[in-house]
Amino acid sequence: AQSVTQLDSQVPVFEEAPVELRCNYSSSVSVYLFWYVQYPNQGLQLLLKYLSGSTLVKGINGFEAEFNKSQTSFHLRKPSVHISDTAEYFCAVSGLGGSYIPTFGRGTSLIVHP
Amino acid sequence: GAGVSQSPSNKVTEKGKDVELRCDPISGHTALYWYRQSLGQGLEFLIYFQGNSAPDKSGLPSDRFSAERTGGSVSTLTIQRTQQEDSAVYLCASSLVAGKEETQYFGPGTRLLVL
Numbered sequence: 500a501q502s503v504t505q506l507d508s509q510v511p512v513f514e515e516a517p518v519e520l521r522c523n524y525s526s527s528v529s530v531y532l533f534w535y536v537q538y539p540n541q542g543l544q545l546l547l548k549y550l551s552g553s554t555l556v557k558g559i560n561g562f563e564a565e566f567n568k569s570q571t572s573f574h575l576r577k578p579s580v581h582i583s584d585t586a587e588y589f590c591a592v593s594g595l596g597g598s599y600i601p602t603f604g605r606g607t608s609l610i611v612h613p
Numbered sequence: 614g615a616g617v618s619q620s621p622s623n624k625v626t627e628k629g630k631d632v633e634l635r636c637d638p639i640s641g642h643t644a645l646y647w648y649r650q651s652l653g654q655g656l657e658f659l660i661y662f663q664g665n666s667a668p669d670k671s672g673l674p675s676d677r678f679s680a681e682r683t684g685g686s687v688s689t690l691t692i693q694r695t696q697q698e699d700s701a702v703y704l705c706a707s708s709l710v711a712g713k714e715e716t717q718y719f720g721p722g723t724r725l726l727v728l
Contacts, residue, residue, distance in 0.1 A: 508653070531714050542617065542704060542719030543656075550714045589655065593713040600646070600669070601717070603656040 503592050505604035513612050514582055520575040520607045522590030530594040532573040533601065534564055537587040546588075549573065560584070585611045615639070617720035619705050625726045626695055634690045634723045638707030645688050646717060647680060650702040659703075662688065663711040695727045 535543040547558025593601040658672040706717040
């Protein structure tokens with residue numbers, strides 16, 4: 500079955516530390532990859548997306564992600580987090596099974612401590 | 614410009630009652646999606662509208678759930694005879710067009726609690 504796996508349900512870090520949120524997907528065909536962020540009591544908003552070209556994608560708020568086709572991964576990174584980065588982060592993949600509808604991971608709660 | 618709006622923001626209802634949730638997409642967006650977000654779960658796709666095409670209802674969990682989109686704009690998700698397991702946040706999203714590469718723009722959601 501085609502799926503999106505976010506390996507960590509919760510990631511606690513201290514402010515100014517680096518962070519990596521992991522995302523793996525299962526697909527044998529080309530896909531498009533997204534990271535969305537959800538702040539408390541808000542809807543999701545796009546952080547970044549990979550469509551083609553350079554495998555390193557830069558997004559808003561200093562986040563970046565790297566597409567690794569051989570490992571079917573799209574991990575999200577930030578070199579130095581802020582308290583304001585505390586939120587839920589969702590990896591999404593579209594094109595699975597040819598569908599327009601993206602499949603979302605279960606989300607990773609990033610908790611930044613002072 | 615205005616983003617996606619949803620109403621009500623919160624809804625408490627009794628088991629067995631019907632509820633209607635409303636979504637106003639971004640003006641000019643032809644694709645509209647409904648998702649359900651339960652605690653600790655990802656987003657569960659419910660239904661998708663694209664222009665005047667027949668909606669993709671493949672994600673609706675039961676025949677108690679239905680949705681319509683009037684005039685290619687506002688959409689209403691209806692849940693009949695609500696059950697406690699329907700309690701969740703219902704998210705609406707829109708995109709300019711339908712496409713695998715398209716960014717979805719989400720509303721703030723409606724938090725539904727069925728007592």
